[in-house]
Amino acid sequence: VGWDDLPPQALAAHDLEDHAEQALLGERLRAALADLPPDQQQALALAYLHGYTQVQIAELLRQPLGTIKTRIRTAMQKLRQKLLAEQPFSDPSARAAGAYRKEENE
Amino acid sequence: MRPEMQDQAHVLEALPAYALGCLDPAEARQVARHVAGCYVCRTELSTYQTVVAHLLPVPDLAPPAELKGRLMDRVRGVSLVAAAVPLTAARQPPRRRAFSPWAMASLAVIVMLAAASLFVWLPFSRPQAVTAPEGMRAILLQNAPAAPRASGFVIISADGQNGVLVVDALPQLEATQQYQVWLDRDGESIRSAAFMVDATGYRGVRLEAPQALLAYAAIRVTIEPVEAGGDTIGDQVLHGSLHNP
Numbered sequence: 345v346g347w348d349d350l351p352p353q354a355l356a357a358h359d360l361e362d363h364a365e366q367a368l369l370g371e372r373l374r375a376a377l378a379d380l381p382p383d384q385q386q387a388l389a390l391a392y393l394h395g396y397t398q399v400q401i402a403e404l405l406r407q408p409l410g411t412i413k414t415r416i417r418t419a420m421q422k423l424r425q426k427l428l429a430e431q432p433f434s435d436p437s438a439r440a441a442g443a444y445r446k447e448e449n450e
Numbered sequence: 451m452r453p454e455m456q457d458q459a460h461v462l463e464a465l466p467a468y469a470l471g472c473l474d475p476a477e478a479r480q481v482a483r484h485v486a487g488c489y490v491c492r493t494e495l496s497t498y499q500t501v502v503a504h505l506l507p508v509p510d511l512a513p514p515a516e517l518k519g520r521l522m523d524r525v526r527g528v529s530l531v532a533a534a535v536p537l538t539a540a541r542q543p544p545r546r547r548a549f550s551p552w553a554m555a556s557l558a559v560i561v562m563l564a565a566a567s568l569f570v571w572l573p574f575s576r577p578q579a580v581t582a583p584e585g586m587r588a589i590l591l592q593n594a595p596a597a598p599r600a601s602g603f604v605i606i607s608a609d610g611q612n613g614v615l616v617v618d619a620l621p622q623l624e625a626t627q628q629y630q631v632w633l634d635r636d637g638e639s640i641r642s643a644a645f646m647v648d649a650t651g652y653r654g655v656r657l658e659a660p661q662a663l664l665a666y667a668a669i670r671v672t673i674e675p676v677e678a679g680g681d682t683i684g685d686q687v688l689h690g691s692l693h694n695p
Contacts, residue, residue, distance in 0.1 A: 370504040377505065391472035392505060395646060395653075398472050403625045404676060413467065420466030423501045 369430055376426040377419075384419035387412055460484070460491050469498035475649060589690050591669070597621055597687035600651065602671065604690065610664030613657045615643065615671075620651040620687060623673060630674040632683065633659050633666040633692075639683065642669075666692050 377385065390396045390404065398416065402409040461484045467473050468481045485491045587610075591602040602617035615631060623629070623646065631643040645655045657663060671688040 366504070373501060373504045388470070388505075391467070391470045392502065396472065397474050398467055399474055400625060400646065401472070416470065416472065417463060417466045420470065420498055420501060423505070424466075424497050427497060427501050427504075 369427070372430055373423055373426055376423055380419050380422060384415045384422075387415040388419050391416060460488065462491060462494055465491060465495045466498050469495060469502050587664075589669070589692060591617075591671070591688040591690040593688055594686045596673065596685040600687055602688045604657070604663075604669060604692070606663050606692075610662045613663045614654060615657055615669070616652075616654045617647065617671065617688065618650070618652045620647045620653075620671075622647070622649075622651070626676055627673055628676050629653075629687070630672050630684075631655070631657060632670045632672065633657075633663070634668040634670065635666045639670075640666075644674075664692060668692055 377388070380388075386405075387401055390401045391398070396404065398412050399409060401407075402412045405412070461468075461481045464473060464477065464481050465485075468478060468485075471478075473481065481491075485495055586608050587604075587606045589604040589606065591604065593600040593602075597620055599619040600617065600621075601619060602615060604613050604615050606613040617629075620629065628644050628646055630641060631645075632639040633642045640659065642657045642659050643655045645653050647653045657669075659666065668689065668691050670683075670686055672686050673684045675684070
């Protein structure tokens with residue numbers, strides 16, 4: 345199973361409006377996924393589609409563990425940025441960032 | 451920074467992998483403990499979890515832990531049958547003309563849920579299911595000396611095309627090994643799936659084959675090197691016949 349095999353829309357919503365919104369967001373995230381470098385897509389696929397841990401992925405691909413961690417983290421951060429761009433008014437990370445800055449200042 | 455926060459450093463860099471479920475168990479527990487008491491990381495995590503939820507609309511094949519336990523208890527309680535047993539399905543599987551990966555994955559989930567419902571609710575006094583209109587089949591597998599505690603079964607769709615393998619209590623493997631599913635016919639074996647198991651030895655995995663699953667005579671699960679060639683067959687841990695009675 346690869347990323348290209350996935351269905352075109354999400355099916356997790358409980359009503360039509362929510363379904364449409366979630367499907368649209370899913371499509372855009374999947375489009376962002378397709379724009380990731382192949383090595384990042386591969387790492388995500390091995391982690392999520394095939395259930396491997398980062399350590400196992402590093403061994404499978406014969407890459408340093410740090411490299412795999414970076415690929416996964418970078419890929420997820422890019423997708424998260426896409427998510428927040430699509431849902432700017434429901435950005436919980438903004439609240440978290442505010443709380444974090446508050447901690448730093450205290 | 452407040453003293454209590456110095457003692458509990460944020461785990462922001464680990465959150466993407468935690469959301470994906472690809473941290474090692476020890477690190478995952480560490481992150482979980484921190485997130486439970488940290489609003490900042492918990493909120494950050496929620497955004498990554500939203501990403502993950504939209505990456506793959508295919509539901510997880512693994513049932514909840516409690517359901518899994520009851521299911522596998524039932525499986526162990528059912529006397530082994532040598533061949534396919536028609537199942538009573540609790541739900542009607544959707545019929546699709548094309549067997550796209552999505553369709554196959556969806557069918558696998560539905561089949562597994564139906565089988566789970568069956569095994570959970572069937573009383574022990576009626577361990578063998580009655581014939582169902584859907585004609586789904588459950589095939590219990592026999593374990594081998596290499597995995598004496600292991601159990602497993604295959605659920606095959608009504609048309610015999612698609613199926614899912616569920617295993618439990620398989621031994622943990624070294625990082626260089628994996629479990630390999632083989633389908634046998636006419637003296638030849640093809641690879642159908644490869645998988646790792648979780649800490650309890652459990653895994654649900656969709657079976658893939660160029661032809662209908664019921665076109666094959668037998669299924670076997672073996673331990674193989676991760677980078678093994680196509681004809682390598684290691685220690686066998688589970689096996690069963692796919693032929694109709």
